[in-house]
Amino acid sequence: MKKLIAIAMALLILCTLTVNVLGATDAFKTIVVDKNITYIDDATTQDKGGSGKPIQYVEGYGCGYSSLNDIVVFKDLDFGKNGAKACSMKFGYAGSTETTLSVFIDDYKGTPAAKLAIKNTGGWDIKSVTKNTDFDIKVPGGIHTIYFQFTNDQSGSISEITFVEGDPVVETTTAAPAATKPAAPQTFDILSVISVAAVTSAASLAVISKKKK
Numbered sequence: 001m002k003k004l005i006a007i008a009m010a011l012l013i014l015c016t017l018t019v020n021v022l023g024a025t026d027a028f029k030t031i032v033v034d035k036n037i038t039y040i041d042d043a044t045t046q047d048k049g050g051s052g053k054p055i056q057y058v059e060g061y062g063c064g065y066s067s068l069n070d071i072v073v074f075k076d077l078d079f080g081k082n083g084a085k086a087c088s089m090k091f092g093y094a095g096s097t098e099t100t101l102s103v104f105i106d107d108y109k110g111t112p113a114a115k116l117a118i119k120n121t122g123g124w125d126i127k128s129v130t131k132n133t134d135f136d137i138k139v140p141g142g143i144h145t146i147y148f149q150f151t152n153d154q155s156g157s158i159s160e161i162t163f164v165e166g167d168p169v170v171e172t173t174t175a176a177p178a179a180t181k182p183a184a185p186q187t188f189d190i191l192s193v194i195s196v197a198a199v200t201s202a203a204s205l206a207v208i209s210k211k212k213k
Helices: 002-023 190-212
Strands: 038-040 056-058 062-064 071-078 084-092 099-105 114-118 133-139 143-150 157-165
Touching (some): 071 157, 099 133, 114 133
Antiparallel strands (some): 038 071, 056 062, 062 157, 071 143, 084 157
């Protein structure tokens, strides 16, 4: 019965892992920002870059009305075995200063994996962007959720992202330590034992003989 329960649990875990892998998005293919992308809006900062509106999908722009603390979420991206070493992002910004973002892996309340400061890209909409914004970021292999958070009062439009695969992971195998041979059990020379016994016996007889005399 215990074996059947163990087998059933193993199959359940395997099915869960399979579903997760099948549902993940390839991080190395261009991911277009559309209505299916998730956003996290800070309602208290909509006047700091967002024109008083919550961050949302806007046709021709990607994400629109971004403001301070707003986040664009890319869920369940599959980074394969090698992970990623960089990202190429199509980003629109037409301000006179620069807009800043922080990029997080799996937890947007943790330490940023990358920080960006982007100057005027030629326009806000997708068609005005003539050059992608490229930056280094180290993402481990496996499935991860990536967060792009706006960190100042300047807005900007993310319309698509593509990650660059990391260098192949080299698997190193540690050689098992050489097996030590068990010490050979201590043996005694049977002849030596017999000789010692004989000498001892002879000495005993000599002592007995003397006592009798």
